[in-house]
Amino acid sequence: MLRSFSMFMFLLAVWLLLSGHYDMLIVGFGLLSCLGVVLIARRMDIVDREGHPIHLTWRAPLYWLWLGWEIAKSNWAVIKVILGPRNRLQPQVIRATASQETDVGLVTFANSITLTPGTVSVLVNRDWIDVHALTQETADGLMIGDMNQRVCQMEGTGAKRKGD
């Protein structure tokens, strides 16, 4: 119920921000449509830890900040390869260990790998992710396992897979 309410408030906030019109009638339409979406989502049974992960609210922004810095660094690395001589390319497939416990955590890890240019997740499994890396440098950066640790920290310890 709390999750449904938070989803409703979130949808309503997005609606109000995008609308820009605040008459009674139109805001009423907005309220109704948000309510409708929440009801449909409840019926589809997707308002759970996975579909609407509010428990990550406070830790996620910190992780995103760190990820932003990683994205900046890896962008620079890939730009050097694009503009550099051709033999700078060292494409390879490496296997990164994924020690996340929840699906949300695993998806966050895989998407973070893809978001940092120079590494693209190709196959995602429970315990590992096969990553295509552009150069030795980007591959090494991933192999340290720093990102893996940080995603684990973000999803929080003691979280179980699927459901509360």
Next chain:
Amino acid sequence: MEIVNHILFYASWALLAAGGLLCVIGAFGLVRFPETYTRMHAAGVIDTGGALLILAGLMLQSGLTLETVKLALIMFFLLFTSPTAGYALARGTWSAGHRPITHTRSDARTDGHSDSAGMTDDG
């Protein structure tokens, strides 16, 4: 106040110019790199670097308005959807039987950093 406005103006100018440059570099890599997998990395530069810088530059331009919120939403959507689409694409390419050209083999966590010979070039 005047000084702050000036700084904001030049900062957004720099961000926009850098974003445009990153888009060009990424697209250039898209054309230059051999094979789908390597091109994905170049597309990643457009999706992250280029998009983030340009949207940030536009945010500085519009200040605290509804536009900034919309730009933030666009950024949010792009950052969530582009890796998902990227994974679907990589997974699809892999399942279709296309294998990346590789220059070193490293299956485990630590091995395979030795040879650095030039890669096969089929571009």
Next chain:
Amino acid sequence: MTVEEIINIVLLTMLALTAVGIARLRNLFAVTMLSGIYSLLSASIFVVLDAVDVAFTEAAVGAGITTVLLLGTLMLTDREARDGSRANRAGAMIVVVALGGALFYATLDPMMPRFGDPRTPAQTHVAPQYLKDTVPQGSSKEPVKVGIPNVVTTVLASYRGYDTLGETVVIFTAGIAVLLLLGQRRRRRRDTPGQNPSGNKDADRAAGAED
């Protein structure tokens, strides 16, 4: 040259290149991808022309639904286009050149109004009334006649409400009919035992679709 003109010229050049690419490629999957690009480009052009609502529709229909529909069609047919006979191609070329020439000639007519001319019939007929009823005029705070903030929505949902209702009903019926026809076909295929209706066969065929 103004900002809009320069952007338009660049976008139109790319649009023309895409069209040539669509005409020349024989791999239909590639053609579908290029048609997606075509609609992305035309939506950008609509935005530059200030036709925001049309761009909205182009975004949803052109890049979204049309791609899916074309792919659905591809699923039922071949992935390679066959070349037509030489005579056919020559005939098509003549038709296209003649039509394009006629359109180009029409734009040269000095009687044609300039782009965005406020004296054209489109701007002087009912449009001013619609605008007056929808948008608050000047600084006056008096309530507008129709309580819908967007002019295009006002026209579609209020002035031509019955038209829109009819169109929606027609398209909805057509969509359901198509789904019924296609759904029947798929169900029958799934009922046949020992066949793999999805997956690998499709995948293998597409993997070979390189040109």
Next chain:
Amino acid sequence: MFWAAMIGILVALALALVRAIAGPTVYDRILAVNSFGTLTVLALSVIGFLMGRPDFLDIALVYALINFIGTIAVLKFLRYGDFARATQADDNDLV
């Protein structure tokens, strides 16, 4: 000053178009169309500011979503994103 970004985006669009036409595999084309979509979202945002009409951002917003749905639909069509199938088979022929 939005010109700097606009020129960059237009050049990038042209390069992505080259990749979409050149191919050679269908996946290269999907990748090019995906990048083209991202660049269009950026172009629409910048055009809005360039013409002094930042309310055009709504279209960029719609495009950001439709582009994603389009890419997923295309890949779904190719049936490669078959997540239900076990990944072990793929794993063995890791190059």
